[in-house]
Amino acid sequence: MNVNDKINRHDNNFDFLRLAGALLVIFFTTYGVLGAYKFDPLFRLTNGALTTGSIGVAIFFIISGYLITMSWYKRRNIPRFLWARFLRLVPALAGVALVTIFIIGPLTTHQNLWDYFTSRATWGYLSIITVFFPSYYLPDVFIHNPSNMVNAALWSLPVESTMYLIILALGVLGILYRKYFVTLFTLLILGAHLYINVHTLHTILPVISHDILDQLKLYSQMLGYPLYFMVGSIYYLNQDKIKYDKRLVLMASIVWVLSFSNYELLLLTSFICIPYIVLGIAFTSIPYINGIGSKADISYGLYIFHYPIQQTLLNFFSLDTLTLLIATLLITVPLAWMSWHLIENKALSLKNIQIKNLSVMQKLNLRKVEY
Incomplete structure (x- = not known):
């Protein structure tokens, strides 16, 4: 059975x-909201090159790169492509926005409720529904926490959504079907990213503090996520040439772990090994x-509910890392379950409604070209 069959049969x-x-x-983020991100185990093991959170986000971007590219290949229809992305992201974001503004905000603000609800910042928080322009603050909310950001996890959504639009543009222009060109271009950008990263590190290392260096490493991780997305995309484009095997997944995992002690090598092995490990697990029984x-x-x-829940818990209680993690999961898992059944699943059921539009292939007379 090939990988397309496994996706269609949900055998993945x-x-x-x-x-x-x-x-x-x-x-x-349990460490992050406490201002103790340096105690994250993976951060310590890799000297700041990676965190458990960066691996989690990389998993999302790799999977999205693969599946979003597949989605365009199957639909080749601009309205349907955008409609599917809208339904997956926006309804649940509207849910978290309303919960945050009308429940979490009033419980945690240090303003009186009249000032809170008449503040422009309160209603400006609804901008998170746009995906591309998230607001991170509510008036006088979480002001005594280590960070007063309401939902820092939302930063990745504009980045990922931009990658959706890039795939759309590449598809409409016909470039996405030139798989060798896309693959080579992605590899060149990846090489440039790695070179600049390492060169910059060695240039500034003698003149900056360790705290600033650790922050720069975190920002470097953020710049790498679009590349993980594109690597996921080229895995789909070259699916006929890639074989997934448990032994190779294990070998890739070992190579990746063995590179933890070398920052420069780890940057390279992460982009090589992590996508294969992720997609190997996806398609291996x-x-x-x-x-x-x-x-x-x-x-x-x-993903979208946990951060404001953590911040709310810290607003009322002094918690250690383990207690905060357990309490967060006890509250967030039921919320996420309700979000899926009451919002997300119902929204996704609208994915195949009729949209009056010819396919992109018909309107623009694009031809599928293989190189």
């Missing part, structure tokens, strides 16, 4: 991987994990 582990990615992000998350995909709900 994408749901499990998305859930794992969300849990890794929650694990990391692994006992006990196949089918996890297939009944309810709560990963997106976990």
Whole structure:
């Protein structure tokens, strides 16, 4: 059975991987909201090159790159492509915006409710529904927490959505069908990213503090996520040439872990090994994990709800890392479950409604070209 058959038959582990990615992000932000991100185990093991959160986000971007490219190949229709992306992101974002503004905000603001609800910043928070222009603050909310950001996790959504539009543009222009060109171009950009990263590090290392260096490494991770997306995309474009094998997944994992002690080498092995590990797990039959998350995909709900829940808990209680993690999951998992059943799943059921538009292939007379 090829990988397309596995996707069509849901005989894959994408749901499990998305859930794992969300849990890794929650694990990391538990340290982050306490102002203790340097105590993240992976941060310490890799000297700041990676965090558990960065691996979680990379998983999302790799999977999205693969599946969004596949979505364009199947639809080749601009309105349907955009409609599917809208339904996946926006309804649940509207849900988290309303919960945050009308429940979390009033419970945690240090303003009186009249001032809170008449503040421009309160209603400006609805901008998170646009995806591209998230607001991170509510008036006098979480002002005594280590960070007063309401939902820092939303930063990745504009980046990922921009990548959706790039795939759309490449598809409409016909470039996406020139798979060798896309592959080569992505590899060149990746090479430039790695070179600039390492060159900059060695240039500024003698003149900056360790704290600034650690911050720069975190920003470097953020710049790498679009590349993970494009690597996921070229995996789809070259699916006929890529074979997934448990032994190769294990070998890639070992090579990646062995490179932890060398920052420059780890940057390279991460882009080589992590996508293969992720997609290898996705398409390899692994006992006990196949089918996890297939009944309810709560990963997106976990991702967008967990941060304000953590901040609310810290607003009222003094918690250590483990207690905060457990309390966050006890509250966020039911919220994510409700988000899936009451909002996301119902929205996704509208994905195939009739849209009056000819396919892009018909309107623009694009031809599928293989190179």
